[in-house]
Structure formats: C-alpha cells, structure tokens
Amino acid sequence: MGTEVSVYLWHDDAGTAKNAVDAIFAEVARLDRLMSTYIEESRMSEINRDAARRPVHAGEELFGLIERSLDIAVLTGGAFDITYDSVGQHYDFRAGLHPDERTIAGELPLIDYRLVELDPAAESVHFGREGVRINLGGIAKGYAVERGVAIASRFGVRNARVTAGGDTRLLGDRRGAPWMVGVQNPRDSSTVAVTIPLQNEAISTSGDYERFFEEEGTRYHHIIVPSTGEPAGEVRSVTIIGPDAVMTDALSTSVFVMGVDQGLRLIATLPDYEGIVIDASGEMYYSSGLQPPE
8 A cells, every 4th residue: 555554462372362463464465465656466557547438347346435535525626636647646745756737737627536437236336437537545544444443342452452544443442441542743853843632533644754755855755635736835744633543534635725714614513523734835734523622
C-alpha cells in the first residue's frame, strides 16, 4: 500500500498474539495484491486496463469498496473522487515530477466519478470513457485497518491498535487507559500539534507533508483537487475521528480538498464524526463536537 503498517495488541497467550499479528499482516498483503495500482496482476490494474472496453468483474469485496467510494463522492459533492488518478498518475513525488498544464487539461475531463458504471448483479465495473483510471488510495488503508481489528477480535484480542500510514483503528482502550493519539505538526515532524485520548475509534489524518516535493516555492503533494487536477492548497492537514476507518480515511481526504469552512460544515452533518483542520497559515480549527485543549 506504499506505506508502513503497524500492529500493537495484547493477549494472555503469546502464541495466539503472534498468530493474530501474522494474520493481520497477511490480510494487508492480500488487500494490496487485490487493490494496488502498482501490481500489474491486481484486480484493480485489470479494471484500469480493460474497463473502458468491457465490464470487468471486480468480485464482491472490491466492488463493495468501489461502490462505497462512489457514494462518498456524492456525499462530498465530488471532493472525494477515485477517478483522480487519471491526473494523479502523472505525479512522481520521489522523482519530483508533476504534470504540465497541457497534460492536466487533457486528462481533467476524465476525472468524474460518474464515469464509473457499476452492475451490482454482475459485480462488474465499466468506464464510460477511454482513459479513466481509479485509485482507492483515499479509502483502502482505512478498509485495511478495519479488517485488521476484525481479525484481532476473532483471535480474542480486546485491546489493539492497527495503523496504516495516517489511518488508525483502535480496538478497546490501552488496557485501562485511553489510547493517546498524536496529530503531527505539519511543518515539524518531531512535534505533535495536538494529542487526543481515544478508545474503540478510528482516526485518520491527511497531510500535505506525507508525499510531496517543492518546486519554486510551490508544494506539490498527493491530495489532488478533482476539479483542477492540482494539489489542494487551503490546508496543511485534516484529522477525522469516528467509528469507521473507511469513512475517516475518505473524509480526511474530502475535507482537505473542501477546505476549512465547507469541510467542517460537512462534518457537522455527520453526527458520529469529528474533525480537526490545520489551515495553510497553521491555524487550528475544531468541529463542533470537539473541545480545544486549554
């Protein structure tokens, strides 16, 4: 998944604990083989390769996650859009490369979640135009950590933390105390902007410091605005807290794209979710259900 995955858990039996950890990592590897756009043999790569020419059978699991992604696209007014990869594929953050204006203009009409056509009966995906690409990078890690805690529960684990990049799912508490989850300072990786006590929750952070490079004073990062094909610039990081890591993962990306005002208005409509936004000047904003630290 292009990120580090970590698992912390407790169990009275060391052998059972090890088996649980091994099973979680095996599950993450399975999901990577299914959903990665970097693995040619993955079902996701097959969809991107062939779905403009014919419906491609996605299978129940992948179909369900794509379907949910499209529902979230509607919820966010297109701020979350898995077809961003039509432009996103032209960014190379390790090499410091970004698409030029002509490339963006040519690919931008392909960023439209409505071009992804689903057939629930056949569990198939079809693209309405040649050149459309989808990428679940804004939701798959949340799904993976949810799967991780589900597996831990099956092994009898009651206290666990599964993290993939900026997405964390907590199972229970930290053996009698809350988990203390830090939100990184977007401009100083050695410090945290705020620490939040949590238990049995999901928390996801999207930041412009995760994958980026700078060129002539402009920060190019991986969170693309679907309407422009360029990196979002209004905020530095967004953290979303709620009961489901699939939603917190997608919402952190969505709010990052939407900006402070529109993003927090969206969160206000979702009673189980809260958010913290750090804007481009470093100012921190909280959704209505969170109390800023004294």
